[in-house]
Amino acid sequence: MRYFWNFNIVFAQINLLLDGLLLGFLLALASLMIGMALGLFMALAAISKHPLLRGIARFYVTLLRNTPLLVLIFIAYFGLPDLHIRLGKSESFIFALSLYAGAYMTEVFRAGLEAIPTGILEAGQAIGLTPLQIFWNIQLPIMFKNVLPSLGNYLISLFKDTSLAASITIPELTYNAKKINTLTFRVFEVWLITAALYVIACYLMAFILRRIERRFAIQ
Amino acid sequence: MEDSLLRIRRLGKWFGSLKVFEGVDLDVNAGEVVSIIGASGSGKTTLLRCINLLETFQAGSILLDGNPVGYHEENSKRKRFPERIIARQRLLTGMVFQQFNLFPHMTALGNVSLGLRKVKKLPRAEAEKEASRWLERVGLGDRTHSRPSQLSGGQQQRVAIARAIAMNPKILLFDEPTSALDPELVGEVLNVIKQLAADGATMLIVTHEMRFAYEVSDKVVFMDNGKIASMGTPTEIFEERKSDRLKEFLSTFNN
Numbered sequence: 001m002r003y004f005w006n007f008n009i010v011f012a013q014i015n016l017l018l019d020g021l022l023l024g025f026l027l028a029l030a031s032l033m034i035g036m037a038l039g040l041f042m043a044l045a046a047i048s049k050h051p052l053l054r055g056i057a058r059f060y061v062t063l064l065r066n067t068p069l070l071v072l073i074f075i076a077y078f079g080l081p082d083l084h085i086r087l088g089k090s091e092s093f094i095f096a097l098s099l100y101a102g103a104y105m106t107e108v109f110r111a112g113l114e115a116i117p118t119g120i121l122e123a124g125q126a127i128g129l130t131p132l133q134i135f136w137n138i139q140l141p142i143m144f145k146n147v148l149p150s151l152g153n154y155l156i157s158l159f160k161d162t163s164l165a166a167s168i169t170i171p172e173l174t175y176n177a178k179k180i181n182t183l184t185f186r187v188f189e190v191w192l193i194t195a196a197l198y199v200i201a202c203y204l205m206a207f208i209l210r211r212i213e214r215r216f217a218i219q
Numbered sequence: 220m221e222d223s224l225l226r227i228r229r230l231g232k233w234f235g236s237l238k239v240f241e242g243v244d245l246d247v248n249a250g251e252v253v254s255i256i257g258a259s260g261s262g263k264t265t266l267l268r269c270i271n272l273l274e275t276f277q278a279g280s281i282l283l284d285g286n287p288v289g290y291h292e293e294n295s296k297r298k299r300f301p302e303r304i305i306a307r308q309r310l311l312t313g314m315v316f317q318q319f320n321l322f323p324h325m326t327a328l329g330n331v332s333l334g335l336r337k338v339k340k341l342p343r344a345e346a347e348k349e350a351s352r353w354l355e356r357v358g359l360g361d362r363t364h365s366r367p368s369q370l371s372g373g374q375q376q377r378v379a380i381a382r383a384i385a386m387n388p389k390i391l392l393f394d395e396p397t398s399a400l401d402p403e404l405v406g407e408v409l410n411v412i413k414q415l416a417a418d419g420a421t422m423l424i425v426t427h428e429m430r431f432a433y434e435v436s437d438k439v440v441f442m443d444n445g446k447i448a449s450m451g452t453p454t455e456i457f458e459e460r461k462s463d464r465l466k467e468f469l470s471t472f473n474n
């Protein structure tokens with residue numbers, strides 16, 4: 001049996017795919033940002049002296065890390081309207097992905113904060129800095145330097161996760177690929193090009209992030 | 220004496236049920252250099268940390284410049300000052316740590332100027348000018364833009380000294396400032412401390428460098444067995460060696 005390849009018919013629609021790719025990246029970036037803010041608060045709760053705060057952080061991380069992302073997406077998209085919370089498709093997806101990313105960020109930030117030797121914080125105390133000043137001027141910058149590689153890797157991972165947005169018909173790369181597939185029936189071509197686009201985008205992101213990391217390491 | 224800068228009375232410190240020391244009395248007058256010697260685990264570091272309020276203490280009092288720090292009496296109950304006040308009280312003391320503890324993400328200049336900017340509220344330019352003045356004083360005028368990772372141990376410790384003294388504390392506390400250094404780097408740090416002593420700084424120095432303690436100190440304190448076991452002039456401590464425990468301790472050093 002012979003398969004007649006026809007990539008041209010797919011390439012004619014490449015703009016649709018590239019638009020989807022960009023949307024996926026933006027969804028990942030927005031979720032990472034919100035997830036980082038959430039993760040920072042939860043990480044502080046996780047290392048705080050108050051058992052209640054620590055409990056909340058542990059509960060959040062356990063819950064979110066053990067729920068499949070697709071289920072979270074469905075809860076946000078189909079469930080929230082029942083609570084009279086009406087979000088657009090993209091907003092509800094970002095809501096789910098941020099919560100999911102936040103749990104991971106909590107762990108990353110907690111480890112990054114705990115890796116700072118206590119002596120360095122005591123040196124801050126010794127020159128009269130208040131706890132808040134120590135947090136802003138010492139803990140936060142050292143932590144970000146510690147976790148920068150994990151942040152970069154996780155952005156790439158979230159970007160791949162945005163393909164799940166196709167399940168609630170958000171026009172990102174996977175969804176648009178499916179649409180072209182339905183129109184053209186060029187199954188192999190569509191999905192091979194889609195996979196290639198994901199690979200190239202991830203590779204480029206990794207490349208750029210590594211340069212940024214090196215920049216920070218030298219400083 | 221009424222005018223002692225640091226006055227410690229009946230100080231007691233426990234870690235849970237482990238007693239570190241009890242009934243410690245110590246006075247340091249303005250301009251004096253006092254060294255603390257003693258075996259490992261005798262509580263020297265813990266004593267400095269109590270003075271700098273990095274450690275809680277369960278009994279006794281510490282007065283700096285006549286005022287109690289760390290704890291005060293309220294309705295005849297002992298209460299720890301709130302953290303904001305403790306942070307302010309810490310400014311009376313400067314601490315130099317055994318492991319330097321420089322801020323790794325900042326240059327030498329950043330390390331020394333941070334406190335001047337954030338605590339003393341100096342504008343950045345002024346803080347940096349002041350900081351480079353102190354870095355010059357410790358012989359690092361040419362390394363102001365180096366990061367700690369680009370400096371030798373001796374240089375890092377000198378930055379740490381500049382960082383402490385830039386805050387203009389009443390008394391400088393040193394916890395074995397040369398113990399983490401390669402032997403060939405010890406001298407440069409001790410010389411800086413000697414220079415500060417000559418300039419009239421008040422200092423309390425925990426050290427295992429007996430010759431240095433002998434040369435630089437006005438008073439030497441020997442800690443042993445959870446208390447101050449002997450106290451005296453360097454001659455009294457190192458030459459007269461009045462107690463057996465002191466003799467035994469000093470005999471482990473070859474000088």
Ligand SMILES: Nc1ncnc2c1ncn2[C@@H]1O[C@H](COP(=O)(O)OP(=O)(O)OP(=O)(O)O)[C@@H](O)[C@H]1O
Nearest residue numbers: 234237239257258259260261262263264265266395
């Ligand atoms: N955070 C802590 N928790 C419990 N015990 C502690 C703590 N810090 C110190 N100790 C104990 O207190 C005692 C005194 O310790 P400290 O570090 O003050 O001794 P040191 O005289 O400085 O010794 P070295 O010469 O080794 O530095 C030791 O028995 C030590 O194990």
Ligand SMILES: [Mg+2]
Nearest residue numbers: 263264265395
């Ligand atoms: Mg010690």
